Amino acid sequence: MHGPVSSGWLLVALCAATGAYCLLRMRSRVVEQRRAAGGEALMGFGMAVMAVPAAVFTPPGWVWTALAVVFGGAGLHALWAARTGAGHLHHLIGAGAMVYMAVAMAGPAGHGHGHGGSGTPLLTGTLLLYFVAYVLVAGVRLVPVAAVPGVAEGAGWGDRPELARACRLSMGIAMVAMLLAV
Template structure:
């Protein structure tokens, strides 16, 4: 990409952690959730690999070579996401899956942009500190989409005042119930449902998507 090496390595770490989280989530998910988590894991690790600054520096291997490789990977991922979206029957499921389609299309767009130019005197893609490429209207539309997604999903993850008050009332009611029964040891910790791990919780999955959307926004800025 055309950003600094520091930003690139931060993106590598961010996306790699998100991809690893998706791999762990896929291990304990059901068939539908497993396929979704695997697709998100491929997206996360692909973003991490694409953000490696050394790939876009002038070196023995022209940057156009990894760019076309990423184009093949994300083109395949986009075809998979489109096929999965076409198989969805419920409107809500299709709307939720549309985000994955947009993400795969954005990564394919960035890979094709890096493969097509700008070019140096020898015809190879220019190093990462060269001028930005891409179609300004498309880049701006994708930036707007991922900025909006980050704000929207971030707001949904923040606990509301009503939710905090409800949780406090529930804890108070639980304590009163224990005291009425004569149990002076308190309610104690609430056990999680059997078979539910930390990475399978809905908040973790939403946080993973928020992280990758943030990384996508940053990569588009450095395109």
């Protein structure tokens, strides 16, 4: 990403920490939480890779193609899972946004690791509106969080709904920051 190196590294740290927590959530006893956590971990680590400041490291061009393919596959998985519930539509939109950013970064105007005008303004704006709305709604839902039925008081880290919501909120904020750079 272009921009200040310090804010780029903060974004990398936020996304990597979120991805790591989502890996912990994959140990949950609740099947739906485990499924969602896997996709969110992939998203967190993928965003961390994309957020590495261009001034520090410019990955080879094939990395952007690989990210587009991985997130295209994640999008297809989310599309398939969406037929059973609307909860996966957010993952589908997120995967689509990641494909879009990977293609923009690989494009000629992106010069391998930057954004600089390679994005489509209408699509970027639409994704920005979606993720800003998502962040606002997720922020409102975060406070206060009611107890989840079936989750014991001494539940492990993977079964804490308020932490899962905080993770989703932080990834939404990171997505807004990354889309602003497209």
